[in-house]
Amino acid sequence: MTRCRLCGSAALVSVVDLGATPPCESFLAADQLDEPEPAYPLHLRVCTDCWLAQIPPLITPEETFTQYAYFSSYSTSWVEHARTFVADAVQRVGLGPDAFVVEVASNDGYLLKHVVDRGIRCLGIEPSVNVGAAARDAGVPTLTAFLDPATGSDVRAEHGPADLVVANNVYAHIPDVVGFTRGLRALVADDGWVSIEVQHLLTLIEENQYDTIYHEHFQYYTVASATRALAAGGLALVDVELLPTHGGSIRLWARPAEAAGEPSRGVADVLAREKAAGLQELSGYTEFSARVAKVRRDLLRFLIEVAERGETVVGYGAPGKGNTLLNHCGIRPDLLPYTVDRNPYKHGRFTPGTRIPILPPEQIAADRPDYVLVLPWNLRAELVEQLSFVHDWGGRLVFPIPELSIVEVAS
Template sequence: MTHTSTCRACGAPLEHVFADLGLSPVSNAFVKREDAARGEMFYPLRAMVCDRCWLVQLAEVTHAETHFHDDYVYFSSFSSSWLDHARRYVEAMIPRFGLGAASRVIEIASNDGYLLQYFVKAGIPCLGVEPSANTAAAARRIGVASCELFFGRDSARLLAEDGGPADLLLGNNVLAHVPDINDFVGGMPLLLKPEGVVTLEFPHLLNLMRHNQFDTLYHEHYSYLSLTALQPIFQRAGLRVFDVEHLTTHGGSLRLYACHRHAAHADSGAAAACLAQEEAAGLTRMQTYAAFGERVRETKRALLEFLVAARRDGKRIAAYGAAAKGNTLLNYCGAGTDFIDYVVDRNPVKQGRLLPGTRIPVLAPDAVFNDRPDYLLILPWNIKDEVMQQMAGIREWGGKFVVPIPMVEVMK
């Protein structure tokens, strides 16, 4: 881990704390049962905000190889709602940008082929760029060509030389995951055709703050993004944002459309509107960021009050979703097996392991119906509707769902 005292985007001194969640393990570093007696590394989880460019970022940074490797546990395809989102994206991009058999689509951080599989089915040549060997292998098994690389200027040049530039270059929920954001964005124009398009999706900092989504802070996320902070980064790379969409995914995301500065794509006006919205919400004023920390602390107190009261009342609690955001929340609150018996997850790679830090065991979803807990705490609150539909059977014995963010809510 390295500590940075300057902004990773503009180089200004980092002096203002946005949220301090104490010490936390790497959120996707699940513990194998045979390693249960071994210790774990805990790292500071503290986000700062730059008062020059307004980029929110972690002050202490773990190396990318700590997160993305051949035992990476996050597979996109285990969320049916995310697959549907990916399919609808492909169905929209093909006609909008006239993509066909002569086009080239490249996805950065393509994971297990969850999205590119739909371009393959449409007969459009595509390539996934994915640093985690096991997810890249899973993509190849479903027919999605994938290379194992971290993206940046050097790898962009290699990809352009090897297969040519892209008509569509996309990255979903990757921009927050890169330690050198200037190198990452700087690689995009090197891999883009003169009239090519970049689309990027990421959770919107504005929604993180409005809806108290502090559990999306974890070591794998180096930055927390607004268009205000990204505009100068794109401008330095010679890219122009010509359209913006507001999405409901991941608690509220932005989808940016960018192109070369002098490309012909018409400006929709949505970028200017988004910048105005962020300014009106206070994202260019330090006091807005300073007020966020107390909301975080109050959420911790409220969740612990619920867990303590439920346990003292003899209630049993299980959790759904061994998600990174859940690991941040549980470790920040200090809620382990003294409160939560187990967590269930559809991903078989996570089943049979223990959550980092709290050491709560991960089981298959059937465990809930065999065990019949009183409460099911939904950790990935961004897919709560999907989870409540899948697990609706808990109502048969009076089981209730609990969502911790933006505030503790019990739902029958």
């Protein structure tokens, strides 16, 4: 990768190099364990001209998202987050019975089902065949497609312009950020709104959340770099919200440039925070790699010491971020014999690269391990409650990010 995908600059500087790993959602079936498994460099760089952090586009969205292992509805807290968003957006945007809402990367209908329940016309645009089918089964109209300017124009021609376009946790997933943004502009009405949620690079660096760097995430945004990306597609940022989701996200409210007006004070406040953190100069990035290395050392030391004491530790969850962590740390079944996940699609499969078996959640209660390593640490409050039963035998929870912590759970 020699040039920034947003501004075309060659001024790219290394932030952290995580080696080479397989794509994080390429879970293996048992009959694939003796087959070769491709791995790709995972090296985050930042452009010192526009300050977009990015990795090389070594895999295509078609390779990852045509058949996808992630179903949003399996996270209770995420479904509730979507319900709250829809309720707030109806008020903010003024969505009435004649409104039209489009969600891009709509997954299994976890968000639009709340729109359907309100009797508002909507459409999901979801590239993954399997999760899109689940959405349609749930009564959410869904088009199987990737968004680009042509798709946006076709949807607008057939269904009319959208009063609200939602793009949650997809803006990082597309290598052609300018083309995708132009697709959003094609969808939205000239006086409409676009809402985008994406992880905030500020919290990624401050909270050491390096496991959210993976091949599906081609870029990592500050409000400053997101403003520039939106402008490249004809949209203007008008407001921003700071969210706790995914360890710290931003919700960007944008409108077509000709209808946007002046940005809110909130935009200026977050830009000032980013500048104070050094994210518009190299000083904000220089210590990150050393802190990442410490996470690896601390987690390996803990797992080795547990094994040498004859105690047991198993995993909870098989998220994409967990596979970045497991591969970077070199954790194999000798240190983590299995992990569990609520998603039955993953049962009987194995984590990419590290080949750790994925079992149903009931296995934890059956085996009563001494420790449970929680891989989706961003759902900490939800999972501490879900896993409170490990207290019954004196088990404890382990969270690896932002630093290793061992938690006693209440019954």
